[in-house]
Amino acid sequence: MASETQITAQPLNRALTETKPVGARQRVANFGDRIFYLVARLLALFVILLAVLLVLDLIRGAWESIGHFGLKFLVGTSWDPVARQFSALPVIIGTLVKAFLALLLGVPISFGSAIFICFYTPRWLRPVITYPIELLAGIPSIIFGMWGLFAMVPVIRAIQIWLKAHFGWFFLFNGPAVYGVGVLAGSIILMIMITPIITSIAKEILLTVPRAQIEGMLALGSTKWEAIWKVALPYSRVGLFGAVILGLGRAIGETMAVTMVGGNSFAMIHSLFDPVHSMASLIASEFTEATYSLYVSSLIYIGLVLFGITILISLLAQWLIWRMSKGKLAMLD
Amino acid sequence: MKNKFLAMSVLTVALTAGVRNVDAGCPTKGVKELTGAGATFPYPLYSKMFSEYDKICGVKVNYQSIGSGGGIQQLKELTVDFGASDGVMDDKQKAEAKGGTVLHIPTVAGAEAVVFNLPGIKRSQIKFTPDVLADIYLKKITNWNDKRIAALNPGVKLPDLTIAVVHRSDGSGTTFIFTNYLSKVSSEWKDKVGFATSVNWPGDVGGKGNEGVANSVKQIPGAIGYVELAYATQNKMDWAQIQNKAKKYLDPSLEGAAAAADVASLPDNMEVLITDSPNPSAYPISGFTWLLVYENQKDSTKADAVAQLASWMITDGQKYAIPLEYAPLKGAATKKALALVKKIKVNGELVMR
Numbered sequence: 084m085a086s087e088t089q090i091t092a093q094p095l096n097r098a099l100t101e102t103k104p105v106g107a108r109q110r111v112a113n114f115g116d117r118i119f120y121l122v123a124r125l126l127a128l129f130v131i132l133l134a135v136l137l138v139l140d141l142i143r144g145a146w147e148s149i150g151h152f153g154l155k156f157l158v159g160t161s162w163d164p165v166a167r168q169f170s171a172l173p174v175i176i177g178t179l180v181k182a183f184l185a186l187l188l189g190v191p192i193s194f195g196s197a198i199f200i201c202f203y204t205p206r207w208l209r210p211v212i213t214y215p216i217e218l219l220a221g222i223p224s225i226i227f228g229m230w231g232l233f234a235m236v237p238v239i240r241a242i243q244i245w246l247k248a249h250f251g252w253f254f255l256f257n258g259p260a261v262y263g264v265g266v267l268a269g270s271i272i273l274m275i276m277i278t279p280i281i282t283s284i285a286k287e288i289l290l291t292v293p294r295a296q297i298e299g300m301l302a303l304g305s306t307k308w309e310a311i312w313k314v315a316l317p318y319s320r321v322g323l324f325g326a327v328i329l330g331l332g333r334a335i336g337e338t339m340a341v342t343m344v345g346g347n348s349f350a351m352i353h354s355l356f357d358p359v360h361s362m363a364s365l366i367a368s369e370f371t372e373a374t375y376s377l378y379v380s381s382l383i384y385i386g387l388v389l390f391g392i393t394i395l396i397s398l399l400a401q402w403l404i405w406r407m408s409k410g411k412l413a414m415l416d
Numbered sequence: 417m418k419n420k421f422l423a424m425s426v427l428t429v430a431l432t433a434g435v436r437n438v439d440a441g442c443p444t445k446g447v448k449e450l451t452g453a454g455a456t457f458p459y460p461l462y463s464k465m466f467s468e469y470d471k472i473c474g475v476k477v478n479y480q481s482i483g484s485g486g487g488i489q490q491l492k493e494l495t496v497d498f499g500a501s502d503g504v505m506d507d508k509q510k511a512e513a514k515g516g517t518v519l520h521i522p523t524v525a526g527a528e529a530v531v532f533n534l535p536g537i538k539r540s541q542i543k544f545t546p547d548v549l550a551d552i553y554l555k556k557i558t559n560w561n562d563k564r565i566a567a568l569n570p571g572v573k574l575p576d577l578t579i580a581v582v583h584r585s586d587g588s589g590t591t592f593i594f595t596n597y598l599s600k601v602s603s604e605w606k607d608k609v610g611f612a613t614s615v616n617w618p619g620d621v622g623g624k625g626n627e628g629v630a631n632s633v634k635q636i637p638g639a640i641g642y643v644e645l646a647y648a649t650q651n652k653m654d655w656a657q658i659q660n661k662a663k664k665y666l667d668p669s670l671e672g673a674a675a676a677a678d679v680a681s682l683p684d685n686m687e688v689l690i691t692d693s694p695n696p697s698a699y700p701i702s703g704f705t706w707l708l709v710y711e712n713q714k715d716s717t718k719a720d721a722v723a724q725l726a727s728w729m730i731t732d733g734q735k736y737a738i739p740l741e742y743a744p745l746k747g748a749a750t751k752k753a754l755a756l757v758k759k760i761k762v763n764g765e766l767v768m769r
Contacts, residue, residue: 164587165610232631240635261636262580262621347585347622358621360585368624371456371483372587372613375508379485 258354454487454500502589585622672699
C-alpha cells in the first residue's frame, strides 16, 4: 500500500521539478513582474546575508576564546570564571539529553492527539480541540517557566522521591531526588512546550492524506487502526519526521523555562535528577554579569557551538528525509 | 513585591509632596536627560530616586538595569553618562576604560541573608560561624546533624537531613559579595573557588535570581541559600544569625549593613568590599553598590549634571533607601563619597565648588 502512495506522488513531483521557473518562460513579461522578481530576490538574499553575518559575528565574538581553548573547549568539563577556565562538554550533553528526553516523552503524545483530531473527531469539533493546542504553542516560555517552578517542580520532587525510594538501584533514579529541579523537570517542561508545535504540524500533515486512500483501505475490509497505521502514517512519514525535527530544534534552543527549572549546575549528568545547565540557560544566566572579555567570549563560543549543533541536526534531518523519500523531492523543502 | 514597592512609593510621594526643594543639587547648565546603565540590585531604589529627581530638577535619568558587567562595558565604551556596579572594576577593565580614571562612588549598602528550610526551626534560631558556613558551601559539612553545627546551636533539635546547598546560577553582584565574604573567612574557599559574579560552585542547585534561590530553599527541606535582605524580609524567609568579626551573632539588617560601611579604615577611593567588616555591630555579609563616573569629563554641561545627580543621591536622595530596604550611607562613608564627587573635573577644572 505504501509503495502505491509513492507511485501516485511521483508524477506530481516530477512535474514540479522539471517545470522551469515561471519567470524564465515569460521573460518578456510586464514591468511590474520584473520589479517584483527583483524585490523577491533581494529579500531572499537579505535573509541569507543575515544568517552569514550572524555566523561571522559569532565567530568574531568567540575568537578570543577559540584562540585560548581551541577545540579542547568541546571536550573539557570545567567552567570556572575565577580561574578563567571554560569548556562546554557538560552543557552540550545536558542540552542534548534534555531535548531528546523531551522528544521521547512528547512525540507519542503529539502523534496521538494529531491522529485523534484527524481521524476520530467530527469535523465540526476539530477547531474546539485544535484551538487550545495552538494557543498553548503561543504561550511565552517565561510563563511555562514560572508555572514549572511554582507548580510543577513540587510534584516532580514527590515523584522523584518515590522513584528513588523504589527504584533507586537503577542508576538513572539514583540522584538527588529532593531538589525537584533538574534534568527530569527540564525535560518535562520542554515536552510540554514542544508538544503543541509537533501536534499542530502533525495534524496539518495527516489532513493531507487523501481521503480516498483511507476509504479504499476501509473498503478492503481493514479496521480504522489498520488504515491509519498502514496508510496514513506511511504516507505522511516524511512530514511527521519534519514535525519532530522542528520540535527538537525548539527543545535545543529553549532558554527561559529550562533556566528556571533545570537546576543550572555546571556538572556532568549522572542521573535524571541531577541539576544541570543547558547551553542556552548558561548563556542567559551568565551573560549579563560576565565581567571580563575571555568570559564573554567563552559564552559566545557556547552560542557558536549551539548554532553548530542546530545546523548539524538540521542537516542530518535533511539527509534522513532524503533517504526516506529515496532521493525524491522532500516534502519539507 | 512590586505592589509593596508601589504602595511605598505612593506613600513617600504623599509625604514629600508638600516640601519641594527646588535648588537642591540640580544641574544648572540646561541638561535635561542623562543615561546610565548597570547593576540590577539597586534598580528599585534608583528608579525611585530618579523619578523624584525628575520631579525636583526636571532632569530625566534613563537607567537600564542590565547588570554590573553590562554597565561597566557601556561605561568603558563611553555610551552612557554613568555606570553602576555591585563590584569594583578590575585592573584590566580600568585600563580599557576609554575615558580614563573611573571614580567608584558608593550610593547605598545592602545585606544578604543566609536562609534555610528546616522543619520546626524558625528565623534566627540557627547560628553559624564563618568557617562552618564556608565548609557547608564547600560541601565538607553535608548533614544538618553535623557536630560542628550542633556545637554552635545548643538546645536546637537539628534533624538528620542532608544539606542542599542552593546558589545563584545567574551572574550577580549578590554572588560577588557572598563569595567575597567566604573568601575572606576561609582560605580553602579562597584557594579552591575564589570570588566573582559567578563561580565554579562545589555543589548543588543553582536558582535563577533571588526568586529562583528563594523558591528552591522554600521547597527543599534541608536547603540553605543566600538572598538579598529585602527579598528575605518580603518573603518571610527563615534566616540564620552569622557571627561577625567581633564574634557577635547578628541577624541580617540594614543597621548591620550601614555599620559595616561605617569604619575608620575606608580608603579614600571607596573601592572597598565591606564584607567581614571589623565594626562590632557590622553584619558581615554586606556590600556597597557604586555609581561609576569618569573623573575627567569632556562635556562640561554633562559633567555638571552627573556630579549634581551623584551628590543628590548620596545626600537628599538617601531618604528613599530605608523604605526600599537599602542601608543609607552614614558617617565616614558619606563624607568620602562626597569627596569623590567633588573630584569630577572638566579640562582639569573642578565641576563642583
